[in-house]
Amino acid sequence: MKRTYAAPLxxxxxxxxLPGKGxxxxxxxxxxxxxxxxxxxxxxxxxxxxxIESVHQAVRRMVAAERGDWVRTEIDTIVSVSLSAPLLPGxxxxxxxxxxxxxxxxxxxxxALCRRSDDVVAAKMTLVLRVHPExxx
Amino acid sequence: MTKALTTxxxxxxxxxxxxxxxxxxxxxxxxxxxxxxxEHDADSLRAIEILARIEKKYKVSIPQAxxxxxxxxxxxxxxxxxxxxxxx
Amino acid sequence: xxxxxxxxxxxxxxxxxxxxxxxxVLLVDSVLELEPGVAITATKAVTGSEPCYAGLAxxxxxxxxxxxVSLIVESFGQAGAVLWLVGxxxxxxxxxxxxxxxxxxxxxxxxxxxxxxxxxxxxxxxITGPNAFMSGEVHAGDRLVATIGQVLAVIRETDALDGN
Numbered sequence: 001m002k003r004t005y006a007a008p009l010x011x012x013x014x015x016x017x018l019p020g021k022g023x024x025x026x027x028x029x030x031x032x033x034x035x036x037x038x039x040x041x042x043x044x045x046x047x048x049x050x051x052i053e054s055v056h057q058a059v060r061r062m063v064a065a066e067r068g069d070w071v072r073t074e075i076d077t078i079v080s081v082s083l084s085a086p087l088l089p090g091x092x093x094x095x096x097x098x099x100x101x102x103x104x105x106x107x108x109x110x111x112a113l114c115r116r117s118d119d120v121v122a123a124k125m126t127l128v129l130r131v132h133p134e135x136x137x
Numbered sequence: 138m139t140k141a142l143t144t145x146x147x148x149x150x151x152x153x154x155x156x157x158x159x160x161x162x163x164x165x166x167x168x169x170x171x172x173x174x175x176e177h178d179a180d181s182l183r184a185i186e187i188l189a190r191i192e193k194k195y196k197v198s199i200p201q202a203x204x205x206x207x208x209x210x211x212x213x214x215x216x217x218x219x220x221x222x223x224x225x
Numbered sequence: 226x227x228x229x230x231x232x233x234x235x236x237x238x239x240x241x242x243x244x245x246x247x248x249x250v251l252l253v254d255s256v257l258e259l260e261p262g263v264a265i266t267a268t269k270a271v272t273g274s275e276p277c278y279a280g281l282a283x284x285x286x287x288x289x290x291x292x293x294v295s296l297i298v299e300s301f302g303q304a305g306a307v308l309w310l311v312g313x314x315x316x317x318x319x320x321x322x323x324x325x326x327x328x329x330x331x332x333x334x335x336x337x338x339x340x341x342x343x344x345x346x347x348x349x350x351x352i353t354g355p356n357a358f359m360s361g362e363v364h365a366g367d368r369l370v371a372t373i374g375q376v377l378a379v380i381r382e383t384d385a386l387d388g389n
Contacts, residue, residue: 002280002281002282003280003281003282004281004282004285004289005281005285005288005289005291006277006278006281006289006290006291006292006293007277007293008276008277008293008295008296009276034249034276034277034279035249035250035276036250037247037248037249037250038246038247038248038249038250038251039246039247039250040245040246040247040322041245041247042245043322043383043386045322045324045386047250047299047325048324048325048326049295049296049298049299049302049325050295052294052295052298053293053295056294056295072288072289074288074291074294074333074336075294075295075333076332076333077330077331077332077333078294078298078328078329078330078331079329079330080327080328080329080330081327081328081329082326082327083324083325083326083327086324086386088386132288
């Protein structure tokens with residue numbers, strides 16, 4: 001399926017939306033994804049910002065499930081992110097993003113915990129995303 | 138020595154503020170002995186951030202080798218006192 | 226002024242001698258100003274031929290072409306890494322793999338699109354061991370695209386990373 005927004009890579013392979021609560025998603029880390037050839041030539045490691053991208057894309061799916069495919073969900077604020085363990089080809093990144101209530105309907109705040117298949121915590125982050133409902137063609 | 142008694146609680150409070158900001162929790166949640174990793178969910182990068190902020194605020198240099206020792210507020214104070222050469 | 230009349234302070238080739246990143250994820254094009262250990266001004270041109278624009282559907286609105294925030298942050302972090310590494314003498318440079326450790330307070334103010342040239346202004350806040358804390362702003366022309374409260378770049382031993 002063609003993408004409807006610019007993204008460095010497909011950063012979510014599978015997702016399960018938990019209505020009203022959040023989203024769970026998985027990304028298989030593979031060396032032949034776009035951009036990874038240069039990160040790095042001698043040793044492939046999933047860039048930390050791509051973990052942010054994985055959470056972003058997981059939340060996009062959550063918002064699309066709630067409000068329709070044509071809303072646009074963009075990162076507004078990276079409140080904090082901490083990348084504590086590397087993700088290498090063969091790893092599966094498992095995202096659990098929990099929704100935190102916000103005062104504004106078009107702002108979605110999530111706290112995400114990202115684990116590898118061996119259960120080691122790879123990242124923690126809090127993101128605020130802005131939903132643009134007016135983008136329908 | 139009476140001076141030391143008044144400065145130590147103040148310094149602990151200042152450190153508590155720094156740690157609370159880094160760990161994104163309320164200062165009241167941090168006791169002198171609550172474990173950053175176990176009780177406040179800190180990872181190794183947060184520990185580095187705490188060390189960096191302390192170095193900057195107190196203009197001291199603390200070796201990275203001290204990181205494993207800086208497990209709670211009391212321990213951070215002890216490490217800092219050593220490198221800042223506080224006599225109290 | 227359409228063409229670059231003077232050579233930048235650091236060219237793209239120079240940058241490849243500082244950063245380990247390579248095409249297509251080397252996201253700093255040139256360095257315009259550099260005060261080693263203090264601040265840097267670096268550029269990154271966004272073009273429609275980048276991999277992030279591959280495979281988009283037809284008939285999308287402008288907003289679909291917003292340059293991904295993840296890549297803006299990566300590009301900023303790389304500019305910061307140039308600042309850090311250029312300011313560190315070779316014999317004091319930590320050995321290992323450069324990685325993005327953490328960030329805090331990254332606020333996006335505006336979108337960047339193909340045709341924009343991002344200008345990163347990065348300042349070093351503090352360096353402790355193999356860890357550098359930096360902050361700054363990203364502009365596209367005179368539009369403020371993002372403010373970066375803090376990014377942490379770290380260097381870790383490659384063996385430690387590879388061994389999980």
